[in-house]
Amino acid sequence: MRVASRLLVVACLSLASGTLAAQGKPRARDLGIPFDGTPGRLNAITDVAGVEVGQVTLIAGDGPLVVGKGPVRTGVTVIHPRGRRSQDQVFAGYASLNPNAEMTGIQWVKESGFLAGPIALTNTLSVGLVRDAIIEWAIKQGWSDWLFALPVVGENWDSPLNDIDGFHVEKRNVFAALDGARGGAVAEGNVGAGTGIICHEFKCGIGTSSRVVDKAAGGFTVGVLVQANQGARERLNIAGVPVGLEITDLLPCYVTPPSGAGDSSCVKRNPQRPPGSGSIVVVIATDAPLLSHQLDRLALRAMLAVGRVGGLGENDSGDWAVAFSTANPGASVDTGFARITMLPNDRINPLFEATIQATEEAIVNAMVAAETMTGANGFRVYAVPHDRLVAAMKKYGRIK
Amino acid sequence: MRVASRLLVVACLSLASGTLAAQGKPRARDLGIPFDGTPGRLNAITDVAGVEVGQVTLIAGDGPLVVGKGPVRTGVTVIHPRGRRSQDQVFAGYASLNPNAEMTGIQWVKESGFLAGPIALTNTLSVGLVRDAIIEWAIKQGWSDWLFALPVVGENWDSPLNDIDGFHVEKRNVFAALDGARGGAVAEGNVGAGTGIICHEFKCGIGTSSRVVDKAAGGFTVGVLVQANQGARERLNIAGVPVGLEITDLLPCYVTPPSGAGDSSCVKRNPQRPPGSGSIVVVIATDAPLLSHQLDRLALRAMLAVGRVGGLGENDSGDWAVAFSTANPGASVDTGFARITMLPNDRINPLFEATIQATEEAIVNAMVAAETMTGANGFRVYAVPHDRLVAAMKKYGRIK
Amino acid sequence: MRVASRLLVVACLSLASGTLAAQGKPRARDLGIPFDGTPGRLNAITDVAGVEVGQVTLIAGDGPLVVGKGPVRTGVTVIHPRGRRSQDQVFAGYASLNPNAEMTGIQWVKESGFLAGPIALTNTLSVGLVRDAIIEWAIKQGWSDWLFALPVVGENWDSPLNDIDGFHVEKRNVFAALDGARGGAVAEGNVGAGTGIICHEFKCGIGTSSRVVDKAAGGFTVGVLVQANQGARERLNIAGVPVGLEITDLLPCYVTPPSGAGDSSCVKRNPQRPPGSGSIVVVIATDAPLLSHQLDRLALRAMLAVGRVGGLGENDSGDWAVAFSTANPGASVDTGFARITMLPNDRINPLFEATIQATEEAIVNAMVAAETMTGANGFRVYAVPHDRLVAAMKKYGRIK
């Protein structure tokens, strides 16, 4: 068996419209989970005008792990702040709760105040390839390699579902994600860089959400996309409900041969994946005219959402947030002076709140959209059962 | 009327024993509010051996504000990491969610890894005096002013209850707090630096809590003391319950003449105190042998607790945490080499969790212990009504 | 003897015009020391339009140290970015090479991007009083205490010349410095916060310098003021010449009774003042339209100048720089949006170079302007002899 011949590469282009209809499956708020604030039309990062998302999903093989052969459960997700054809930089900032994960390029974002090119997400061991591939892609577009030599690439550890040591992401996958990026609805769950990841010991992946702040607060949109791979089950908290204490079974385990949920043969947790290891990367887009130091502040608030859902910023967790503003086009172009617009600090609180709300919902969306997956060596990770999630909400008075 | 003649100075020495009995009033867990984790004997920062707390409460006058005359509602709280007689420095670190508040001395803590002398808390405008007074006190103890010239002093804004522009804290108050510090139970609510402060638009103040981690995790204690002055009502969240949406009345307001809760004449919020302004300082003590960079990490986790209770790190909020370890006595003494003990990073997660839990409970303790106060110009801030708090817990399934 | 009765308070208002003429003594470049770049008209921080400097010098008493009685050798220096009557905030940033010194208020500058009110410098133990006094002064001006509650105050340790433990700075001295500030030439050497300080084991103090960058680079001005108290003699380096190896005598020492330079009885260095302890604060003003994160960058470059003159950022040294831009008036005023101008990063190098050059010259100016001083307990610190400084320059080919 050659993995390559069976490798299923799915380029997740934009979905046509809507969200529930488009994906054919419910999102967290479709289940009735109460979230605060008002989402945008798509309830996605792409509600911020110009933002495009491209994802490539790599799924191939089953059974025993043979390093380099698979099974493969990984992928790439890219976000173009101003769309895939724009070289125009954006003001950007970042924060980290516990940077036990790579985030290339971020120090120059901090120093310069600007992000050049896309943000990409992938698995931990493919960060280098994805980073180099973005540069190669930028060169091919005729963009100055000088400006795009420090791409921002974040990651999650997607072993043991994925043969991470096999380095299965290839440059062409990165190019496909970059070129395939579009606005519109964003696929969630087991897709792109979220293909093989786990949060709070349920199958997880890519999630997205957005908020539109009141007209009085400027009417700005904040969109969030997460690659969610963090958290221990017992600390899972959704809308204030201790879900992790209500659903204590369905833990990740090995099934040999593969068997159904709750199968008594599926009991062995992976010792190399202790609960609470894993990471989360949060990408925050806004059209509010924030400068870089203000975007650092937005990014830090995303970490509060990670905490609300039950994250600790565990020692093994790489908890990062990157935030950018699509306002102020052309600000990085040297024409002598840049004339820019800045939101006063006194008006930033609604954006802080929107960021926390959208990040929380994006994490739950990632979990709700993900589907049970069995990967390398029969390691199985269960999706959160929607009915039991709803039941927990009802028990604690959050759904009538 | 001269304020001085009526100034009530209360040096809150250690309470004899117990917590509920000692204070004669219930704490948050006495009401049945569920908190995770196991507290220490006193459920206080003083459960960490050697830690001493001293508080001086300044309450005087009523009626119209006359700057410099009162009314006075302020104070000082000091924490001696190794007791009031020890010059021995401790490893220390810090974090800030939104440093819109003074925290003197903290940059040298970060650079050197050590905290020398006590941590003090007071109101925003008295930081300078308190800082200088600590140095003067250290000199009087015969300690080297060279080493103790950068005291760590944090603050909260206690106007409009307090005549903050009147600079009512005096050096002798600071000396009294420093000298009066003791181990044992810690007074909570309207005391010391918590006298005139407000959280989530209820009367608030000083709160404390502690956690003891499992023996397998080292059996260490984490103690927390908060000066809690942050948050908007509508975001108040306790044990996952949206308390701020359940108790929407009893907002701070002006009563002239003073009248009872719910009095229809008490409707005007203070425009200079928008909801969500204010600050929180969290002081974290532990006996776990953590180095300074590990204590930075603990401090950052305290901010997750602020978020869980409903803080955003609002633009007007000064959200700081300082953490220290009482392990490794003598580490800062120059004897050629220091032989020190360090907890491996792989064992730090239980301390992260303990910090979040204790910070959350300390905030709620501050709120539960505080009592309704009327201050300058008849500004009144209500205590959270215990019965309605319990009712909200029951409604959302958190108290049976 | 009562110190107060003999206390000489000198409010150093602006000098009328010129620099050499005005001060009646040569500055470093008057001696022929070669510096790179083009200074502004005054070669002072006040070359940046709007900047005002006020200084109060406190000198009183002689002989044995009696804590609280003197001798007194200290003071206050304040810098108003937009003049003493303006509440308008400025974009600001900071850097530190070794923050073993207090710098109040700086974390909020970093977070918010803005500096409100003046920057003040004083001795280490008077930071608190100066900080509180600035707030009191702002309140008296009718400014909002809310906005001006986090003043930026830096410091240097001016013992053993000064009775630092005596806390001799009073609030009225701070008010005098604040109110007396003016544009124009700036007094250097033993004045204001520089009265009792020492650099590279010569008498030092306040120094200032400026640079105007080429018209092609925007023609901006960078002005620097230093409070220079850092460095060991053997590392003193001026214009690349190892001056500290050329002038190895004239070290600080005790004279009892006071005697002349080189007196053989003056040999005892102060054990509590090891060479290389002490600190330097650099204040950088520019009219270039830089945002806060760009001003952080300017501030860090000032530290390179400290290094060029021979500083190590020694463990006992508090090396700070604060930078602000007078461009973008009104940027912090909340009118919905701020329309601001930003210099592109690609044009920032000339400002980096100007900052380094002006900082280096300001340090040397402080040293050249200072005069030999004898303080508490007969501790004497010698001024660098101008003739020997020039001779060293000639020996190493820097003056023909």
Place this chain on the structure above:
Amino acid sequence: MRVASRLLVVACLSLASGTLAAQGKPRARDLGIPFDGTPGRLNAITDVAGVEVGQVTLIAGDGPLVVGKGPVRTGVTVIHPRGRRSQDQVFAGYASLNPNAEMTGIQWVKESGFLAGPIALTNTLSVGLVRDAIIEWAIKQGWSDWLFALPVVGENWDSPLNDIDGFHVEKRNVFAALDGARGGAVAEGNVGAGTGIICHEFKCGIGTSSRVVDKAAGGFTVGVLVQANQGARERLNIAGVPVGLEITDLLPCYVTPPSGAGDSSCVKRNPQRPPGSGSIVVVIATDAPLLSHQLDRLALRAMLAVGRVGGLGENDSGDWAVAFSTANPGASVDTGFARITMLPNDRINPLFEATIQATEEAIVNAMVAAETMTGANGFRVYAVPHDRLVAAMKKYGRIK
């Protein structure tokens, strides 16, 4: 012509002994340039016991640039803190003057306090591949990919000498550098990651130096290795001598056909390589028992040396330093507690000074060792002429 067939891969293993003899060419101090402090036996980073350096040099082709075909002038340099066979982590820290360059893995070093595995240096566009290759190599050694998944890789831009867009570094080159690393003398100049780089507009590359502090200061060794690609000619300063103002010719230029130095046809500077762009990475090793926060401090001092030689931390420059301590073996191994030794802060100044001195000498060593190189499109960069360097030293009284 196929580049591959002509690719000269030079694995620079350790040189047998000595330094001048071993390399057959003079180093900076062999020319008589005065440096302060006492170097170790090899005057190299490998004077710190256990440190091993491996370098692979890639030189191939001449003439016109054909992206992907060459000419090739690049390479890889790796530093194993405890030798190539040790998985044992080291305490580590970092600093950056201007992080316009990639430095992967560094945020986790900061957070955790430890560096796992080697540090590698290469060209800007090959960082990703080198990073992934280190992980692959670690997996092959049987090391846990989990622990070694965040390698530290720094870089310099080696265009236009090198066909940087051609991505010529291959994983096997990285493996060769990792496996070929040894103690002993370290090749300098046009080798490894220094092959195609330029400093102060002279040919530059890898340089190294060391210092041994006095026995009274602990007798510790500080070793430095630089990849020096920074600086403009006019600011070049060596031992206080303005060398860049003395040697104003021999600027990088295009020669077609290749011609000798000073050839009048070689006048065109590369517009894509403005003076002062480029970067410097400084790697600092010590056997002093420093903790991570102390190593951050050492790293920052290296930046002072960059400044002394004439660097500004220009906007296009990526100025990084990484510091590690080989003391405290086993400190990162989880055995419940780590018993470690820490040098008191009060004893750190000699190490600060040693770091600055060794970094300065390492930069000059890189420049002195490098040889004139002609690369892609006939771009030529001249070596600094030793005789004129000596002449400048004499003119300014630094060599008799």
